[in-house]
Amino acid sequence: MSRMTRRNFIRLGVLAASGAIGVDAAVIEPERLRVTNLILTPGQLRFIHFTDFHYKGDDDYAAEVVQTINALKPEFVCFTGDLVEDKRFASAALAFVRQMEAPVYGSPGNHDYWCGAEFADYEEAFASTGGGWLVDRSVVVAPRDLEIVGMAKKGIHALKPAQAGRRILLLHYPEMADHLKGPRFDLILSGHSHGGQVRLPFYGALKLPYGVGRYDMGYFESVGGPLYVNVGIGTYHLPVRFNCRPELTVVTM
Numbered sequence: 584m585s586r587m588t589r590r591n592f593i594r595l596g597v598l599a600a601s602g603a604i605g606v607d608a609a610v611i612e613p614e615r616l617r618v619t620n621l622i623l624t625p626g627q628l629r630f631i632h633f634t635d636f637h638y639k640g641d642d643d644y645a646a647e648v649v650q651t652i653n654a655l656k657p658e659f660v661c662f663t664g665d666l667v668e669d670k671r672f673a674s675a676a677l678a679f680v681r682q683m684e685a686p687v688y689g690s691p692g693n694h695d696y697w698c699g700a701e702f703a704d705y706e707e708a709f710a711s712t713g714g715g716w717l718v719d720r721s722v723v724v725a726p727r728d729l730e731i732v733g734m735a736k737k738g739i740h741a742l743k744p745a746q747a748g749r750r751i752l753l754l755h756y757p758e759m760a761d762h763l764k765g766p767r768f769d770l771i772l773s774g775h776s777h778g779g780q781v782r783l784p785f786y787g788a789l790k791l792p793y794g795v796g797r798y799d800m801g802y803f804e805s806v807g808g809p810l811y812v813n814v815g816i817g818t819y820h821l822p823v824r825f826n827c828r829p830e831l832t833v834v835t836m
Contacts, residue, residue: 612824623836632832634663634774637817638676663774664692664755670700677708686714690733690753756794763807778814778827
């Protein structure tokens with residue numbers, strides 16, 4: 584093989600690898616749903632956390648998300664914001680929420696506010712599942728001695744004394760976990776980061792949104808309590824994911 588031929592061979596190899604990565608990031612990985620397990624204690628409380636749906640009309644993918652959640656048969660489902668970016672998609676996205684066969688408890692993200700969607704519609708849809716839309720308020724799941732708290736615009740100023748023996752906080756911006764005051768939560772669930780969407784091996788996320796800090800993805804210990812940052816279901820800004828597949832988290836505690 585001549586010197587020029589070797590050079591061309593290497594160049595073609597690089598181009599082929601780049602093309603394969605591009606196809607994976609743009610076509611395959613954004614909808615290659617994965618289920619992760621977070622076992623905090625060997626308990627009987629088992630539920631699902633998902634976040635950052637960013638529904639844009641992709642019905643087949645949304646149906647897969649709902650079917651996967653229902654097949655896992657959780658006791659309830661928690662959602663931590665950014666259902667849609669454009670309010671014209673809100674009605675269809677909420678229709679998928681209604682199809683979930685367990686109570687769904689949710690709190691808003693920045694895009695839910697920015698898009699101008701009607702929170703009254705969110706409240707109706709989440710309540711129809713037996714759950715609730717928690718905008719700076721909480722509900723108590725009495726048989727489980729569990730309080731689910733949803734933090735929104737008022738943030739830490741809206742937190743009230745504990746209403747049950749165990750507490751879960753639904754929080755969109757993970758960095759806020761370090762600004763919580765008072766007793767620690769048993770678990771804080773968050774999203775917003777998308778895990779960066781594009782993560783390079785041995786480096787991590789190329790870029791993260793504000794409000795994330797060091798909490799890019801996965802499990803952490805924070806000032807406010809154990810924190811899990813889910814990388815989300817959908818994408819924002821660019822419809823790509825690499826080394827960061829969309830996620831449903833099954834929590835046992």
